[in-house]
Amino acid sequence: GAVVSQHPSWVICKSGTSVKIECRSLDFQATTMFWYRQFPKQSLMLMATSNEGSKATYEQGVEKDKFLINHASLTLSTLTVTSAHPEDSSFYICSAPTSGSGDTQYFGPGTRLTVL
């Protein structure tokens, strides 16, 4: 089946630094990818929709200047958490739909970010 990878799988950083998370579709092209955030023992909350070749669409309440999204190619989207703070610590998950599979989304394994 379709595979979506994320890198890194976990990262620890100091407060004030920036962290980049990559999301790749390994065996298919994705013009759209989605970024979610999951707090411990909670559900996924959509942060933004990443669009290849155009600006990302952010959900209400998500700071676009803090969570920078770049959809550089049909197989890669990156989420950069700028000037990270401890409250940004979370599990970040990306997903991508594949053509021909209806509306099924394939999810990456997630990236656990811990900001000290």
Place this chain on the structure above:
Amino acid sequence: GDSVTQMEGPVTLSEEAFLTINCTYTATGYPSLFWYVQYPGEGLQLLLKATKADDKGSNKGFEATYRKETTSFHLEKGSVQVSDSAVYFCALSEHGQNFVFGPGTRLSVLP
């Protein structure tokens, strides 16, 4: 807006017990419905899906039927195993874009 409600956990069962996790939804259109499973420390995996009313999704012994009249998509398994211990998320999607997830139900199966 669209929303998904599912039974709060945690649910604790003995091995070989019958499992039901209730899920109901509200949507403006005709969404596709999904169950995703998340094992400890991992991302979400698609468990099963149904795209229209009366469709039954099934996988690994799990089943769920799209009930439009009751706006429900309950997950069932006849005999759970310890390896089924995970968090289960009910979700809906309209037009294959934005997914709306339920809060998740944590299942623990004891040997």
